[in-house]
Amino acid sequence: MIKNFLVYVLSDSVGDTAEQVARASAEQYKDSDYEIKKYPYVESKTKIDSIIESLNSENSIFVYTIVNKEISEYLRQKCEEKKVPYIDVMAPCLNTFTDFLGQEPVRESGVIRKLDEDYFKRVEAVEFAVKYDDGKDPRGILKADIVLIGVSRSSKTPLSMYLAHKNYKVVNIPLVKGSKVPDELFEVPRRKIIGLMIDPSDLIEIRRERIRVLGLDNSVDYVSIEKIYEELEYAEKIMRKVGCPVIDMTKKAVEEAANLVIDIINDLN
Structure with missing residues (x-):
């Protein structure tokens, strides 16, 4: 059983959604302690390479919300190469919505943030x-x-x-x-x-x-x-x-x- 682990939270926006999902999940395991490392605005392969290279613990898991298909796929490949477990928070939702609506998502990052900004304005x-x-x-x-x-x-x-x-x-x-x-x-x-x-x-x-x-x-x-x-x-x-x-x-x-x-x-x- 793992007693201590790192959660790498990545997003092409501010990352609040991924962090909340990761924290809500990690809190369910009371016999383990965890630390969250959050990386917002991950919008390039270079940024992903830098994060992957900084891994300093085998007990790590990646949780991410990246809607750009190319960047998301690149992160998945890197996680598999490093044998690091990963959770693409958006993928199940987008896949189900795509099947339901019969149309492809725009895959635009920061949509919720823009809505929030509009609301507060x-x-x-x-x-x-x-x-x-x-x-x-x-x-x-x-x-x-x-x-x-x-x-x-x-x-x-x-x-x-x-x-x-x-x-x-x-x-x-x-x-x-x-x-x-x-x-x-x-x-x-x-x-x-x-x-x-x-x-x-x-x-x-x-x-x-x-x-x-x-x-x-x-x-x-x-x-x-x-x-x-x-x-x-x-x-x-x-x-x-x-x-x-x-x-x-x-x-x-x-x-x-x-x-x-x-x-x-x-x-x-």
Whole structure:
């Protein structure tokens, strides 16, 4: 019975999957001690030769996740030449998936890492949108990928959140007549700013529904058609001053508006 052994963990990515499998397996043998030597980003035969040459114990086993077929096959051959036991963690899964799906895998390394990176970027973007929603902190304007400006209830917040799920860091700034426009708005490139306008009759209906939900008096200036016209005129004036593109949000779904924003931003950058 082997009391001490080395586990060589190799991967053409970071190697977390191979390490977890190796550790979970090795832990099942309580009468033996083990050490893991991890080699991430093994992407060449030269690297494999170097690792094989460094073997300093007969009590070694290789566990690897290498999706590149040529490199994986080369490692297998080297292990067999050295009479070192090996486990190709990916092979059974890929073979079964290939038979099941009737297609060959792309054999691209680091796919999970890329997905994880994408996920964390999305989380960061959503947190950013929440932190800087509705002009809470104008300093966010200077850090944003996209700055949305418009009157209250012109879909700034839902559009910000939707774009955040597309990995864009978005700030939205309400344009309120009588309130100072943040200086930062005039410090960022115009290509980052998008104005949102909406038909007055639609806006008043949206605001009346909002008032009803909040249980407030329907006679407040917030739903006054005269005040709404004044707000929209003021917002249009600011947008002209900024020189930004403007999207008409009347009857537009958030998804449709988001696609327009992305198209505009991509065209201008």
